[in-house]
Amino acid sequence: MTEPRPSVPEPRPGETPALDPHGGTPPRRVVVANPRTRVARSVPPPDAGEPYAGEPYAGPYTGTGWNYATDLDEQTELGAVFARTLIRAQLRTALGTGGLVLGVVALLPLLAFVPGGAHAGPIGLPLPWLVLAAGIQPLWVYAARRQARLAETAEHDFARLVGRP
Amino acid sequence: MTGVAVAAALSVLALAAATVGLGSFGRRAAVTATDLMVASRGVTSLWNASAISSEYISAAAFLGTAGLVLAYGTDTLWLPVAATGGFVLLVAFVTAPLRRSGAYTISDFAEWRLGSVTVRRISSGCVCFIGWFYLLPQFQGAGVTLRVLTGAPVWAGWALVVAVVLTLTLSGGMRSITDVQAVQFWVKLVAIAVPAAALLVLWRLDGADTPSGPPVFGGATTIRVQTESAVRVTAPTAVTVRGTLDGERHDGERVVLSARDHRVGAGAELVFPRGAAVPHAARLPAHSGGAWAMPSERGRDHALYTTYSALLAVLLGTMGLPHILMRFYTNTCGRAARRTAAMVPGLLSLFYVFPALYGTLGRLYTPELLMTGDTDATILTLPRRLAPGLPGSLLVGLVAAGAFAAFISTTCGVVVALAGTVSQCVLRGGTGSFRVGAVFALAVPLCVAWTAGTQNAAGLVTLALTVSACSLCPLLLLGLWWRGLTPLGAGAGLVFGGGLAVATGGAGLFLGPRPGWTAALLAQPALVLAPATLAVMVGVSLAFPRSVPARADRALARMHLPEEAVLH
Known part of the structure; x- marks a missing residue:
């Protein structure tokens, strides 16, 4: 567990997206969460000296490739x-x-x-x-x-x- | 007198030359139509705020406010307070979202927001009428200034302003004008502040106090009446008359004026003894000192209504002035536009202290203006009266330069706004059509200027602000903040409010003042018309909600979301 898992897995870069039974790409699903949840997730735990197994803290969590700005744009x-x-x-x-x-x-x-x-x-x-x-x-x-x-x-x-x- | 004329003429010429020089400095780079209309965006907030204040300080602010204070007393100081308050509303409601919409003129905004060419045309019409009403007092002020200082006919002042403004707008457009405007704000501030400080010192040295009774002549005074006029005498006064009085010719005899209205012929000279009460022009109210110093409702029909209506017109009208709104396009983003607008109340407050001071001192030292009715000339006459000789002439020269800076900067701003609107709406863009638009913008008020003869500058500006408060202000408020506004609602409101406001303004201009409630409504319709226009826009939009443009939500998001949060 190197990073928190998103509630809906998105295709990683390089992976081919899973096809749905009708043949097209499935509609992108959206995390519905309180903005506080996201803020809490984005902050590293206070006692973790080297958070996430040695990886440097790389800014707010964007594991799904989605953020609020995407919603504004789309x-x-x-x-x-x-x-x-x-x-x-x-x-x-x-x-x-x-x-x-x-x-x-x-x-x-x-x-x-x-x-x-x-x-x-x-x-x-x-x-x-x-x-x-x-x-x-x-x-x-x-x-x-x-x-x-x-x-x-x-x-x-x-x-x-x-x-x- | 000749010393004053020379000093004034020299300073006005110097200002005109400097203005044109500064304009041609910016001209080299202006090549395309966009260059002509859009200033370079590298202007700082303070510089742009100076330019905006400069455009707002017109003949009405520079000459008119002092004249109003002289004639009507302290309650007219409400108008500058409302004008500055209008900019606070502008900061709160308009600047940032309007800048983010990316619209250059209000007509652009109307078309972009509502997706209707018809609404665009109607708002362009409103812009034209507001601009024309706004240009009238500038011509009027320039004419009076040149006439009082040098005795030149009124059209000489008009011609000077038109020549300078045409040279500026046709050569450099807005790029040069931002610099010219900003410099002229500080010119105007110095031109009004330095003589005011000198006058304040002289007044304290003189030891005269604000009079408690009606204004009186401080010494034996000769008054030369330039146009035939009616004057109201409140107490029997013995005067020496040379010229026509009440239809009889006199040649230096002593005549006792009884306490009633008298007609003085053009060119008559009246010599009043020291301490005589000053007769008033029949159209101006006679105030004793107490009533003058207190803001009050005495002496005018339905004065409370008129006062509130004028205040609302100035407050809301400031929000919809096309030439001011266009100026914010010079800022790079919505935030910078808002910061710029937030600086304007400070700059305006700094300026507005001085006209009030001139008006108050004018009551002490130049009361004869109440008789001749040239109250707009208070600022120009006062320095000479308090400091005779060379110092007075120099101060008058300084004030005259400031006054012409006021006419030129406001006229430039309005002409650029009108030309931009007309050329994009009717002539479909291009450098040539911008120039045609500029000539068109100046020609119409020049043709009407003869009829505006007896109106004072501040009254004429209130007319323009009333039209703006009843048409473009509701359009902006609803368009910027309410997604439910439909093209039909906006068009109906503009035609209703703008049409009625223009009609009442025209009636006041051409028919002259009348007594009674209808007259009060006609003279100051804003208190009734502005809320009614808002109601018409909302009502019609709600009655036909189908035509809410599909883009409404996106447009609102675009206008209110900070630039960095939106994908470009």
Whole structure:
């Protein structure tokens, strides 16, 4: 047992694929497993000093010749599920940012009800002036940077999951 | 006056020469149509973000915002806040997926995503109308600037902008324009920041405070009225008049203006004493200091609705501006496009502090603009008023250079976007058709520019943003995020929202302002039209779900999956 056996044996390189009773190559079967399972399999056991009988650790396990990226490339149902999950996650992040922007803009006209706002503030300018000219803008800068960071993290995690970082 | 004219003319000419020079530097390599339209992809995020900010800072931002603040008070500062917020939405919803779709223009995107040439044509139509509405204030601003500085007729400003823009787009196309745009952002920032810092210091030294009552003349002031106009006097004022007033000719006599509306003839000169309250142009509101400093709804019909509607138009309209969206094609991948867009709010915030400052100081030092109605000229008049003589002339020259940078950069961006769309949609590509498209893009607004006379720059830009918010913005949002969008739904929504927005915009432009609810709806339709357009697109798509394109899932995956996870 030099490496974990795949649940469905695939033809090794050099072997001729087994023919099915109807004469064609059998449809490729797909491992259905939780992504965690795959991550767990891909990591060598912590106590194995020389894992897998002397062979160096050669990256994530790809014994079947299959990985998640294949599903994406071949537009399988599973690949579509992956894509949809990422899109939903990205949409949630985007809606969060959009909600923040719309909320702040909706609140702006309420500045009219700040008591005593018309009086001159620190540098001889009224307080609403300072809030509108310089107070909201840092919030936008922060929101834009945060949104970019969150979306990039999600994409990075996705790329790692499908093994194409 | 002549010193100012010379300084301004020199700086404008220097800017024009530098722009054309920079453009021809990039021209050598641009050979094919693709070269003309697509910038080289080696542009860094900050450089591209500068170029995008530069295109967004148009005549409206540079001149219009200060004018609005002068005339309408602090509540117009909402518009720059909404504009910057629009870029946050752009980061969140649009840039990365749109870049990954690989589409160059919005029309390309519509055809690729929905597989329908009809939808492509309709969105090309929307792009054209948005671009034309966007070009109007640029011409308007250039005309006013040159007229205020040198007394040249308004068409001289238009001619200058058209000449420079045509030279640039016809020779180098987008390749040269990315560099020109990015440089011009920093030119504009310096041009507005340096005089502002000087003015701030002078104002503090001067010791004048923001006035609490209505604006008054700081000294005896002579006003020369250039076009016949109606002015509203709030308190009886004794003035010396030379020219026509209320239909009577005067020749240097003292006249007491009673508190009502008066008509001042073209070419009349009025001398106001120190401390007299400033009359307002009849179409501008008269605010006391308190009402001016507080964002409020007083003094306008259905002001709360109008305010929210304008805010929504700017916020959503920014997402659908064709010339801004095209700019992200310059980035190499979706991630770089998103990073670029995330830098833009910072650059814009930096810029937008200054127009607000000019508007506020303008209320103290150049209140006569409220009477002549030339509020767009606040930035140009202010430095001369605070610092007479050579320093003032130099500052005005700097501001004028910045203003022309604003007209040229925005006009270039819009013209390239329009020419690209028109040449690919109607003329089917090629260098020659790109050039024909550029001429076509400039010709239409030039023909209409005469009618836009009394509108201010910021109002005209809001018109363009309204069309964008009611047509291309819903198309992008649904096309990028919802697989169920059908060509029928998208087409119906574009025709409904875009058509009504263009119709209301045209009505406002040609029929002039009216009172009442219908007028409020006509002037700012975005709050009603944008959600309605979204509803039409979703409703029609759901009613006829059969025509969901087969490619929808693949297209969505292509747009949202990171590039490295997809097999090329």
